[in-house]
Amino acid sequence: MAVCLNHTDTPAVTSCAACGKPICAKCIVAGHYCSVECQKKADLAAGRTHAMMEGQARTEKKGRIVKIIVAVIILAAAAYGAYYYSQNKKKVDLQLNTYKGEAKKLGKQLEKRVEESKERTDKTLNRDSRYKKNAEALVK
DSSP states (O other): OOBOSSOTTSBOOEEOTTTOOEEOGGGOBTTTBSSHHHHHHHHHHHHHHHHHHHHHHHHHHHHHHHHHHHHHHHHHHHHHHHHHHHHSHHHHHHHHHHHHHHHHHHHHHHHHHHHHHHHHHHHHHHSOOHHHHHHHHHHO
16 A cells, blocks of 8 residues: 655555645645645646637637538539529530530540550560570470
8 A cells, every 4th residue: 555645654545636646634635636736737737628628629610610611612503503504505515415526536536546556465465476486496
């Protein structure tokens, strides 16, 4: 069993809440501290913790406000897009069809290039290499 920090002949009944040193019933200051200094240190630490928690709460509140603003902007943009489309449906559809046609042409060109690349690769791989000829000669 631990003995009191100040009274070495008296058993400790608790530890200081600030510094953790063992103290007896006679030495307890304001509940769970070994001295007024430890109590002040603990009060300062509690104040800093409280300030930090308030700062964190303000930051979280700002984050929520930013998310709401972003959501409103996105909804406004979507609403404007729907309105614009309803007012210019023919023009928008014509432009979309133009883009679709261009995309199909580009897709066909890409398919053609891929096929040509495959053919070149096949020709290269099927060619008789010097290594292949030497290996066949050794087998014979």
